[in-house]
Amino acid sequence: MSPPASNDLSAGGGGTLAVPPLTGGPRIGGGRTARRGLSGRFVVGPTLTGGFVVLFLSVVVLIPLAVLVYKSTGSGWAGFWHQVHSPFAWSALKLTVVMSLLVALINLVMGTAIAWLLVRDRMPGRQFLDTIIDLPFALPTIVAGVTLILLFGPTSPIGINLAYARSGVLLALLFVSLPFVVRTVQPVLLELDRDMEEAAASLGASQFTIFRRIILPTIAPAMAAGTTLAFARALSEFGSTVLISGNLPGKTQVAAVFIYGKIQEDSVTGAAAVSTVLLAVSLVVLVLLNVIQLWVARRD
Amino acid sequence: MSIKVAGVSKNFGDFAALTDVSVDIPSGSLTALLGPSGGGKSTLLRVIAGLEQPDSGVVQIDGVDATVLPPQRRGVGFVFQHYAAFKHMTVERNVAFGLSIRHKPKAEIRERVRELLELVHLEQFAHRYPSQLSGGQRQRMALARALAVEPKVLLLDEPFGALDAQVRKELRAWLRRLHDKVHVTTVFVTHDQEEAMEVADEIVVMADGVVKQVGSPDELYERPSSDFVMSFLGPVTRIGGELVRPHDIELFDEPEAGARPATVSRVTRLGFEVRVDLDIDGEEAWAQVTRGTAEHLALEQGKQIFIRPQHTRTSVAASSAPRSTS
Numbered sequence: 280m281s282p283p284a285s286n287d288l289s290a291g292g293g294g295t296l297a298v299p300p301l302t303g304g305p306r307i308g309g310g311r312t313a314r315r316g317l318s319g320r321f322v323v324g325p326t327l328t329g330g331f332v333v334l335f336l337s338v339v340v341l342i343p344l345a346v347l348v349y350k351s352t353g354s355g356w357a358g359f360w361h362q363v364h365s366p367f368a369w370s371a372l373k374l375t376v377v378m379s380l381l382v383a384l385i386n387l388v389m390g391t392a393i394a395w396l397l398v399r400d401r402m403p404g405r406q407f408l409d410t411i412i413d414l415p416f417a418l419p420t421i422v423a424g425v426t427l428i429l430l431f432g433p434t435s436p437i438g439i440n441l442a443y444a445r446s447g448v449l450l451a452l453l454f455v456s457l458p459f460v461v462r463t464v465q466p467v468l469l470e471l472d473r474d475m476e477e478a479a480a481s482l483g484a485s486q487f488t489i490f491r492r493i494i495l496p497t498i499a500p501a502m503a504a505g506t507t508l509a510f511a512r513a514l515s516e517f518g519s520t521v522l523i524s525g526n527l528p529g530k531t532q533v534a535a536v537f538i539y540g541k542i543q544e545d546s547v548t549g550a551a552a553v554s555t556v557l558l559a560v561s562l563v564v565l566v567l568l569n570v571i572q573l574w575v576a577r578r579d
Numbered sequence: 580m581s582i583k584v585a586g587v588s589k590n591f592g593d594f595a596a597l598t599d600v601s602v603d604i605p606s607g608s609l610t611a612l613l614g615p616s617g618g619g620k621s622t623l624l625r626v627i628a629g630l631e632q633p634d635s636g637v638v639q640i641d642g643v644d645a646t647v648l649p650p651q652r653r654g655v656g657f658v659f660q661h662y663a664a665f666k667h668m669t670v671e672r673n674v675a676f677g678l679s680i681r682h683k684p685k686a687e688i689r690e691r692v693r694e695l696l697e698l699v700h701l702e703q704f705a706h707r708y709p710s711q712l713s714g715g716q717r718q719r720m721a722l723a724r725a726l727a728v729e730p731k732v733l734l735l736d737e738p739f740g741a742l743d744a745q746v747r748k749e750l751r752a753w754l755r756r757l758h759d760k761v762h763v764t765t766v767f768v769t770h771d772q773e774e775a776m777e778v779a780d781e782i783v784v785m786a787d788g789v790v791k792q793v794g795s796p797d798e799l800y801e802r803p804s805s806d807f808v809m810s811f812l813g814p815v816t817r818i819g820g821e822l823v824r825p826h827d828i829e830l831f832d833e834p835e836a837g838a839r840p841a842t843v844s845r846v847t848r849l850g851f852e853v854r855v856d857l858d859i860d861g862e863e864a865w866a867q868v869t870r871g872t873a874e875h876l877a878l879e880q881g882k883q884i885f886i887r888p889q890h891t892r893t894s895v896a897a898s899s900a901p902r903s904t905s
Contacts, residue, residue: 481628482656493665
C-alpha cells in the first residue's frame with residue numbers, strides 16, 4: 280500500500296486498517312513519555328496519579344514519621360531533651376554516630392581500593408570477589424552477627440575475642456556496609472575514559488598526578504555518594520551488632536538496640552526521642568547526598 | 580622535529596598490528612597515516628606517542644631514541660578521536676593542564692591559555708565545561724591542550740572521525756591553516772583518502788600492518804605502486820584487466836587508434852560531471868566525463884561508442900617503487 284493511500288484511510292476516520300501503521304510511531308513516543316513520567320512529568324492523569332503517590336507516601340512514610348516526632352515531643356521539648364540526654368541514650372547515640380563516621384571513612388578508602396582492584400586489576404579470583412561483595416546485601420544481618428560472634432567471640436577459633444568491645448561493633452558495621460562504596464565507585468571506574476589518562480600522560484602527568492587530578496575528581500562524587508550510603512546504613516544497623524556487642528549500656532550499645540530496649544521497657548517516649556535524632560541525622564545525610572548529585576548533574 | 584620509525588613490529592596476541600614498519604617523517608611536515616581500519620595506522624601513532632610499546636624496532640623523535648621513554652617524556656601532543664576532554668575541568672583548565680602540572684607561574688599560564696584559546700577560536704568558551712561544547716569545539720579544545728606544552732610533535736588519531744561531515748570539512752581546512760601557522764611536525768591518522776589528500780603534505784598508506792607506499796598526494800594519486808593504493812586513493816574501474824581512473828578514459832563516437840568499442844548502459848548526471856556506465860564485451864566499467872563531453876557525444880543508453888584509457892596503473896607503476904624508508 281502506498282503511503283498516501285493509508286493517509287486517506289486515516290483521514291476517512293473509519294479505517295481500523297489505517298490505525299496500526301499510523302499509531303506505530305506515536306505509540307513508541309508515547310511509551311517514552313510515560314516512562315519519563317516516572318521521573319516527575321506525568322502525562323496521563325497527573326492529578327490522579329499524583330494523588331495516589333502522595334497517599335501512598337503518606338501511609339507508608341510520612342504519617343508514621345510524623346507520629347514518631349509527635350510522640351518524642353509528647354512531653355514537650357524539655358522532655359525530649361531529657362530523654363535524649365539521659366546517659367545511656369546519649370552514649371548510644373554518640374557511639375552510633377562516631378562508629379558510623381569511622382565506618383564511612385574506612386569504607387571510603389577500602390571500598391574505593393576494592394572497586395579499583397575489581398576494575399583495573401587482572402588478579403585471579405577477581406570474579407569471585409566481585410560476586411561475594413554483595414553478600415552483606417543479601418545476607419540477613421543477624422546471620423552476619425552470628426558469623427562474627429563465632430569467629431571473633433569468646434570461643435574464637437583464631438583466639439581473637441572482640442565480643443562486648445567497641446571494636447566488635449566496628450567490625451560488624453564494616454561487614455554490613457562494605458558493598459556501598461564498592462558498588463557506587465565500580466561502575467564509574469568502569470566507564471572512566473582511558474583516553475583521558477593517556478591524554479594526561481602525554482601532557483607530562485605522572486601516574487600519581489593522573490590519579491589525583493583526573494581519576495579522583497571523576498570518581499569523587501561516586502565515592503561521596505557511596506560513603507554517605509554506608510554511613511546511613513551503619514547508623515541504622517541492628518542485627519549484626521546485637522550479638523557481638525553484648526549491648527553493654529553506655530559502652531557497646533548502639534542506638535537501634537537502645538531503642539529496642541526502650542520499647543521493651545514500655546518507654547515509648549524514650550524510644551521515639553532517640554529515633555527522632557536518628558531520623559534527623561539521616562535527613563541531613565540525605566540532603567548531603569542530594570547536594571552531591573546536584574553537583575554531579577551540573578558538571579555532566 | 581623529525582620522527583624516525585625503524586623496523587617496528589607490534590602484535591596483539593595472534594594479531595600482527597604492525598610488521599616491520601619503517602617511516603621517516605621530516606621536521607615540520609604534515610603527514611597523514613592513511614589506510615583502512617585495522618590496518619595498523621592508529622597503533623603506529625600510539626607507538627610513536629609511547630602509549631603502546633613495540634615488540635621490536637626503534638622510534639626516534641628529534642634524533643633521540645625514544646623507544647623506551649614513557650609518554651610523559653616524549654614531548655608529544657596527542658589528540659584523540661573522542662576528544663578525551665577532562666570532563667570535570669573547564670575549557671580553560673583543560674588547556675592549562677600541561678602547564679599547571681609543570682608548576683608554571685599563574686600569570687604565564689593565563690597568558691598562554693588565552694593565546695591558545697584565541698588560536699582555536701574558543702576565547703568566549705573559556706569557562707564552559709566540555710559537556711557544554713559541540714564535538715568540533717571539544718576537538719579544538721583538545722588541540723589547544725596538546726599545543727599548550729609546545730610538543731616536539733603533534734599526533735592526531737582520527738581527529739575528525741567523530742564529527743559530522745560539515746564540521747569535518749571545516750576543521751580539515753582549519754587544521755591545514757593552523758599547521759601553516761604553528762609549523763609543528765604533525766602526524767594524523769585517517770581512513771578518509773579525501774581528508775588525507777586535502778590536508779597532508781605527505782601520505783603514508785598503510786594496510787595489514789605494513790606500509791604500502793609513501794609520497795605526496797599527487798605522487799600517490801598519479802603513480803600508485805599497487806592496485807591497492809590506486810583503488811584506495813580514488814575511484815577506479817577495470818578495463819581489459821587493468822585498473823584505470825574513470826576520468827582517464829577518452830570517449831569517441833568514431834573508431835580511433837587504440838580505442839575499443841563499448842555500449843553505454845546508463846548515463847547519470849551529477850551536476851558538472853557525468854557518470855557513464857559502459858558495457859565492454861560483457862564486462863562492466865564506468866567513465867567520468869564532463870557535461871560538455873556528454874552533450875557533444877550525445878551519450879544515451881544503448882549508444883555504441885569507442886573508449887581509450889589514457890593511463891593505466893601497470894603502465895606507470897615501474898616509475899614509482901615503494902619509498903617506504905631510507
